[in-house]
Amino acid sequence: MFAWALFKQYFPPQLRAYIEGYAHKAIGHAYPYIQITFPEISGERLERCEAYSAIQNYLSASASARATRLKAESVKDSKSLVLSMDENEEVVDEFEGVKVWWSSSVAVSRSSMFSLQPPPEDRRYTRTHIHTFYASKWSHVAFEHPATFDTLAMEPNKKSEIMNDLLRFRRGKEYYERIGKAWKRGYLLYGPPGTGKSTMIAAMANFLNYDVYDLELTTVKDNTELRKLLIETSAKSIIVIEDIDCSLDLTGQRKTKKREKDDDEEKVDPVKRMAKGGEESKDSKVTLSGLLNFIDGLWSACGGERIIVFTTNFVERLDPALIRRGRMDKHIEMSYCCFESFKVLARNYLGVESHPLFATVRQLLAETKMTPADVAENLMPKSDDEDEEACLEGFIEALEKAKEDARKKSEEEEEEKAAAAGEAEATAARAMTREERQLKLSGV
Numbered sequence: 001m002f003a004w005a006l007f008k009q010y011f012p013p014q015l016r017a018y019i020e021g022y023a024h025k026a027i028g029h030a031y032p033y034i035q036i037t038f039p040e041i042s043g044e045r046l047e048r049c050e051a052y053s054a055i056q057n058y059l060s061a062s063a064s065a066r067a068t069r070l071k072a073e074s075v076k077d078s079k080s081l082v083l084s085m086d087e088n089e090e091v092v093d094e095f096e097g098v099k100v101w102w103s104s105s106v107a108v109s110r111s112s113m114f115s116l117q118p119p120p121e122d123r124r125y126t127r128t129h130i131h132t133f134y135a136s137k138w139s140h141v142a143f144e145h146p147a148t149f150d151t152l153a154m155e156p157n158k159k160s161e162i163m164n165d166l167l168r169f170r171r172g173k174e175y176y177e178r179i180g181k182a183w184k185r186g187y188l189l190y191g192p193p194g195t196g197k198s199t200m201i202a203a204m205a206n207f208l209n210y211d212v213y214d215l216e217l218t219t220v221k222d223n224t225e226l227r228k229l230l231i232e233t234s235a236k237s238i239i240v241i242e243d244i245d246c247s248l249d250l251t252g253q254r255k256t257k258k259r260e261k262d263d264d265e266e267k268v269d270p271v272k273r274m275a276k277g278g279e280e281s282k283d284s285k286v287t288l289s290g291l292l293n294f295i296d297g298l299w300s301a302c303g304g305e306r307i308i309v310f311t312t313n314f315v316e317r318l319d320p321a322l323i324r325r326g327r328m329d330k331h332i333e334m335s336y337c338c339f340e341s342f343k344v345l346a347r348n349y350l351g352v353e354s355h356p357l358f359a360t361v362r363q364l365l366a367e368t369k370m371t372p373a374d375v376a377e378n379l380m381p382k383s384d385d386e387d388e389e390a391c392l393e394g395f396i397e398a399l400e401k402a403k404e405d406a407r408k409k410s411e412e413e414e415e416e417k418a419a420a421a422g423e424a425e426a427t428a429a430r431a432m433t434r435e436e437r438q439l440k441l442s443g444v
């Protein structure tokens with residue numbers, strides 16, 4: 001105290017500040033710990049910090065083993081309790097050879113925090129995260145779709161290829177960092193209605209345990225809002241844009257030849273223009289380039305592992321810029337039901353692995369195009385007393401009918417084509433005679 005009083009009295013302020021600066025540095029060398037605080041609630045929107053929840057989960061196991069005072073909390077939709085350390089309790093942990101003291105404390109503002117105090121050799125650098133706040137929000141619904149890859153009807157090879165792709169993606173943090181790409185992967189699911197595109201997305205989400213964000217592009221005001229919405233998605237998420245071909249006039253400035261032609265036609269054809277006008281009034285201003293920008297790289301700023309899934313019934317209508325590899329890394333065709341897919345559905349719906357009628361089904365499926373949705377519908381028992389055999393027989397009948405319908409349709413089409421060709425020939429012949437007549441008239 002005496003020395004401090006002398007110091008304050010006799011040293012000029014500039015020199016004091018200089019000496020104090022050095023003193024702090026010297027203390028820093030002698031005091032080998034650093035302290036990191038994780039607030040429970042952060043940001044202007046008072047959201048629960050993800051890191052805090054992750055730490056709480058991580059500590060839940062070790063805290064219950066080592067701490068003597070615990071806090072028990074019930075979790076939504078679960079009957080069990082989660083134990084975590086109580087306030088002012090401390091747990092010592094070791095992480096990759098570095099000793100870490102975790103303590104939980106309550107700040108004056110009543111939000112609890114976790115402090116992490118590793119020794120200096122473990123000076124980690126935390127990344128800064130971007131937070132953007134805005135008016136429109138995601139609404140949250142618990143995701144409870146029961147579909148899994150086990151119940152998804154699809155060729156087994158194709159299915160395991162997709163599962164491996166997903167696993168490789170999930171494990172690929174270092175890989176994506178090394179090659180300097182955002183940790184994201186794009187899938188394009190295409191195929192006729194009822195072939196299982198939406199079911200596949202549910203299976204993916206259940207497989208990886210990711211959150212699903214269903215993005216309805218027509219309700220997004222503009223690119224800025226789109227950007228904000230995408231930034232708000234959680235770190236492990238699947239962003240789904242269904243029916244991308246009808247969502248929007250996404251082609252924007254990058255018009256395809258076909259669209260230009262359509263637009264030209266609309267200028268002349270008032271009916272077409274009117275039909276389009278109705279849509280245009282509620283047109284959204286989300287543009288293709290806005291979407292592409294996001295897919296391309298902005299996510300890298302947000303960290304986390306993100307999968308984006310687009311679905312469409314008409315792959316040929318999409319702008320090639322949107323679906324080129326790198327944006328949509330994997331194109332998955334969801335197609336009509338094959339025999340392997342049927343076997344999965346028969347197991348799901350009837351609980352049968354094999355049956356003598358399977359041979360007939362195999363034969364008919366090879367000759368008929370039926371979607372897995374239709375197969376599923378036909379396999380379902382119509383009444384309580386219908387057994388597997390009756391269901392399979394009903395299904396075979398439906399297959400035969402579908403085959404017959406397809407045959408009739410193709411015959412009709414052939415006839416129409418032949419008639420159109422005949423018409424064209426007759427017109428050509430008429431043109432010839434007119435030409436001949438003209439030649440005759442001119443006296444040649």
Ligand SMILES: Nc1ncnc2c1ncn2[C@@H]1O[C@H](COP(=O)(O)OP(=O)(O)OP(=O)(O)O)[C@@H](O)[C@H]1O
Pocket residue numbers: 151152153154191192193194195196197198199200312313334371372373374376
């Ligand atoms: N591959 C499949 N495996 C298991 N069930 C399927 C499959 N395909 C379709 N189904 C069944 O049919 C229903 C409709 O399928 P789904 O909604 O996945 O089709 P979709 O391809 O998304 O169709 P749309 O193009 O109309 O959106 C599902 O609820 C499911 O019961």
Ligand SMILES: [Mg+2]
Pocket residue numbers: 197198199242311
């Ligand atoms: Mg769908």
